[in-house]
Amino acid sequence: MREREAHQWAVSRSDGKVQPRSIKSATGVRTPVPLEDPAYERWEFLAGNALREMFYKPDHRLAGSDFFVEFPGNYEIYFEARAGKKDYYLYGHPSGDSYKAARDFVPHLFWLTTGSEDIKDCQCTLCKRSVAEHARANAPKRKTSKPATTKAASTAPSSNTTTPVPAPAVPVTSTAGPAAPAPSVPVVQQPSASPHPATSAHVPAPAPAAAVLSPAVSQAQSRPQAVSAQQPQPGSQPRQEIKPAAASSAAPVTPAPPQQQQQQHQQQHQQQQQQQHQQQHQQQQQRILPPVESVLFRDGEVVWFKNGASWRIGIIIRNVSANATAGVRAHCVIRPLAHAALVIPPTAKLEEEMRPFLAFSVPSVSNNLTAALGNKPIHEIDWEAQQQAMAAGDPHKKDMLGMEASKMAVLVIDGSYSTFNRQSVPEPTPTRTFYAGVFLGSERLTAGEAVRIRPSPGDPPSPKPYPNVMAIRAIFVETTAEGERLIFFGDVLRLEEVPLSQPPAIYPHNLPAAMVREKSFRDKVRAHAGVRHDWVPMPGNMNQNAMRLETDVRGRFYETEKLMSIIDPARLQESVGKGELVEVQQYLNNRTDKATTRTTNRSEALMGVLPGNELPLSFGPGIIED
Structure with missing residues (x-):
């Protein structure tokens, strides 16, 4: 249907609700538009190009390109014939209301690509209306007492006049929870007999990100509030312990003098301004965060997929959410890896037909092929000439050459990394630039989630x-005299099985959602044994506010x-x-422990792997690469 060349935004999440096939309005009846109707393409391009304006600056290489977006599952365009013309509406919003223009749907599309599942964070008109209606419905009713005298009754407000209750301020859902204090001095690690290379004693620890990707779920719901509150901030005075007043006949408390009250008011005002400033920062950061990865396999990752009786290697170019109305199951669109002269159409695979790249080992490339190619990098090989010389029009030989080339390709990809979504919080330094995520080898990692780490x-x-x-x-990414190095900052923990009677472990930060779900699953399975599982911080200064190099990441x-x-x-x-x-x-291997090479973006690592007209790849509006 789309004849003009364009890039596609991939929106893998949907909150769409199936609507009736016929909807009555105040002026008529609205019915679904057929998919072949030009209105679909027009709306998809209008929304796609509006997202482009949000995510790309005017000087970006893709700023002048066309973009379209396929609407998420259960979102459909309806029309109403009126006065000799058609009016179009987009239905699917959980409220049952419709969007009257493509641009009205764009804020909701953007929200679907973020990590938030709270509609308070969505800026579309329908979600704002739903939030306001919910606030009004749940607002406390004002109670009025009977007037004691006639005079009091005459001055009391009428019971028929309801004082409007303002909706509560909509906070930005910080997926990281309370941010830990940022050290303003270098963190000096305790010397050890064999210091770990990833944690240099003279390197100052970064301030943790103000907002991260994965939903922050607290492991200990009843954690004592004093765990982090009693820790003095760097550069501040130690907090005095507050004890409850003893019951006695002590003299009444003297009110603070006016000057002190004024100072307290100024301090409260300053605190409110700081909170508003932080909230604005978080809102700004939320615009450039990638979506929550509730799916097992992610756009841009290299995976194994079922290819008949064997397994093949490919890269995920799009996640497709389920659409119950159309009978579509959630699946991934995968482009098989090969070489630049072999055009292979993408294939759709269900999760059960896929495996993480680290689930299998890659066989060695044929020695004969390596010798024939002269040990050249994959992007320097004339694949058209090699395919003609080695396959000579034989489809089987052509496919076998593509299979061998895929082994070469994945070695290049696994030995590279590229960052995305540059961050302004924490504030960059002359030597450090922060990012929301990274394509590290075959995998896609983001701040706010969990990775397996090699032991120190x-x-x-x-x-x-x-x-x-x-x-x-x-x-x-830190720039040193020796070059750039990719660093992960956080805390190292391990899972322990403990008796239910043992007090819960205390961890002052919020755990990534995957770690919380893992604990919950294990607790259910082992409940019969009277045990539970706790994520326990690893002992030692090198494991708290720790920095680990990419070579320390197992996957x-x-x-x-x-x-x-x-x-x-x-x-x-x-x-x-x-x-x-x-x-x-x-069931999992570990990724390489060798340093990898930084590429500008994911597509650069695929040079020579895919035909040039298939590059650059786009992984949706939530991923902004350099």
Whole structure:
């Protein structure tokens, strides 16, 4: 249907609600528009180009390109014939109301790409209306007492006049929870016999990001408030402990003098201004954060997918959400990897037909092919000439050459990284630039989530084969005299099985959602044994506010239930039935421990892997690459 060349925004989340096939309005009846109607293409391009204006500056290389966006599941265009013309409306919003123009839907489209599931964070007119109606419906009713005298009754407000109750201020949902204090002095690590290379004693720790991607879910709901409140801020006076007043006949408290009251008022005003300033910062940061990764496989990741009786390597170019009305299941659109002269159409795969890249090992490239190509980098090879010489029109040989080239391609990708969504919070330094996320090898990682970390030399051994996990609070690239290095900042924790009677572990920050779900799953499975699982900070100064190089990252942290459900569902069901846990870690390899090369963006790592007319790739409006 789309004849003009354009880039596509991928919106993988939908809150769309199925609507009736016929909707009565005040002026007539509205019915769905067929997909082949030009109105669909017009609205998709209007919305897509509006998103482009939001995400790309005028001097960006894609600022002049056309963009379109396929509407999320259950969002449909309806029309109403009136006075010899058609009026169009977009239905699907959970409220049942419609958008009257494509531009009205753009704020909601943007919200669907963010990590928030709170409609208070959406700036579209329909969500704002829903929030206001909910606030009015739940506003406390004003109670009026009977007047004591006739005079009092004459001055009391009429009971028929309701004082409007303002809707509560809509806070920006900070997915990171309370930010930890930013050290203003270098963090000096304790010397050890074998210092870990990722944590240099003279490197100051960064201020944690003001907002991160994954929903922040507290592990201990009843955590004592004094855990972080009693810690003195750098450069501030220690907080005095406040004790409850003893019951006695002490003299009444003397009111503060007017001058002191004025000072208190000024301090409160300054605090309110600071909170508003922080909220504005968070709102600004929220615009450039990638979406929550509730899906198992992410746009831009390299994965294995089922190809008949074998497995092949490809890159996810789009996640497609489920559409119950159309009978469509959630799936990924994957472009198989090969070489620049081999055009292979994308293929759609369900989660159960896919595996993380680290689930299998890549076979070695044929020695004969390596010799024939002269050990050249994949982007320097004349693939048209090589395909003609080696395949000579034979489809089987052409496919085999593509398979061998995919092995070369994935080695290049796995040895590279590229950052996205440059951040202004924490404030960059002359040597550090912060980002919301990074394509690291085959995987896509973001601040606010969890990664598996290699143990430091001084770390005690884990009681079970649980990995050390870092809850990432910030990602930055540091420029040194030796070059650039990618650094992950956060806390290193590990999972421990403990008796239910043991007091819960205290962790002063919010855990990534995947870690919370992992704990919840394990607690349910092992409840019969009278135990639970706690994420416990690893001991040692090098593991709190820690910095780890890319070489310390083993890979993404995968939840046991989610990954085992596709790798070996029968074994998962059997183990859960017995009240036992199967360790998903034994199904995963570790990523390389060698330093990787930085590329400008994900597409640069695919040079020579995909035909030039398929590049650059776009991974949706939530991912802004350099």
